[in-house]
Amino acid sequence: MESTILLLRKNKSFVFVCVLAICLVTIGMLAPYIAPHDPLKADMMNSLKAPNDIYPIGTDQLGRDLLSRILHGTLNSLKMTFGLVAIVFTIGTVLGIIAGYFGGIADTIMMRFCDIFLAFPGIIFAIAVAGVLGPSSINTVIALAVVNWPKYARMSRGLTMSLRKKDYIKAAKMGGANEIQIIIRYVLPNVIPSLIVTATMDLGNMLLEISSLSFLGLGAQPPTPEWGYMINEGRTYIQTAPWLMIYPGIAMLISVTIFNLLGEKIRDVLDPNN
Numbered sequence: 001m002e003s004t005i006l007l008l009r010k011n012k013s014f015v016f017v018c019v020l021a022i023c024l025v026t027i028g029m030l031a032p033y034i035a036p037h038d039p040l041k042a043d044m045m046n047s048l049k050a051p052n053d054i055y056p057i058g059t060d061q062l063g064r065d066l067l068s069r070i071l072h073g074t075l076n077s078l079k080m081t082f083g084l085v086a087i088v089f090t091i092g093t094v095l096g097i098i099a100g101y102f103g104g105i106a107d108t109i110m111m112r113f114c115d116i117f118l119a120f121p122g123i124i125f126a127i128a129v130a131g132v133l134g135p136s137s138i139n140t141v142i143a144l145a146v147v148n149w150p151k152y153a154r155m156s157r158g159l160t161m162s163l164r165k166k167d168y169i170k171a172a173k174m175g176g177a178n179e180i181q182i183i184i185r186y187v188l189p190n191v192i193p194s195l196i197v198t199a200t201m202d203l204g205n206m207l208l209e210i211s212s213l214s215f216l217g218l219g220a221q222p223p224t225p226e227w228g229y230m231i232n233e234g235r236t237y238i239q240t241a242p243w244l245m246i247y248p249g250i251a252m253l254i255s256v257t258i259f260n261l262l263g264e265k266i267r268d269v270l271d272p273n274n
Contacts, residue, residue, distance in 0.1 A: 017262045024043060037064075042064055043063030047060070048060070050243070065159075073251070074251065077224050077228075080114070080137055081210060082206045084144050085199050085206055087141065089195060092148075096110075096156030096160065098110070100159070115120075123209065123212065139218075152198070201263030201264070203259035211227050213228070214227070215232045217229070217232065225254045229253075231248050238253030245263065
């Protein structure tokens, strides 16, 4: 672990991307304090104002400051993204390790569930689940978690199956360690690094999927600022007020690019043979 941390620190491009990611998260966390205006306050007298001194990137159809809404949208989008990744990571890892380590009927049942969920196109299945649950941020996260957990379950299962036959696992059993102790001390530390790489690379995809459902009206609901829904709101005014779509799109592009680069750099260090 220490050698891995040293490698990450010596990798200048990784450090640079980490700084960008930290800056992005910091902006989201500080959004309530650095936003120049109330993102929810409507002012019809200033609706659809082009970028100017008071509103640096303009206002929307209700006269709300677009910059303030994008900053708060950063916070909302990142909370949903990190929450979604944490949920699928935890559920998939736990179920996959159980299936891979114990095998038998537990493995069979778990993998058949995975096969069922993977049989449907992911985003279409998520739309169906979100439609049944109802439009909201929480239901969007639940819908996407239902779709994405099998990938982590299958990956952790495969890694666990390759580990359970190792000599040190057999030695631990002979030494009197029980199954829970073996999983915590020997299996998890060897499975987690690969899953962390996958989770980091999934951040950008998860952000896009969340924004896609919000764009369709199944995610965050008005007046909550969220990038996908903001782009949807701006469609009507694409010719008269293009900034309503351009700036939330740029914010999303920058965020996804940063997360993708971060995932690639972590993968290069932790799995150089990939």
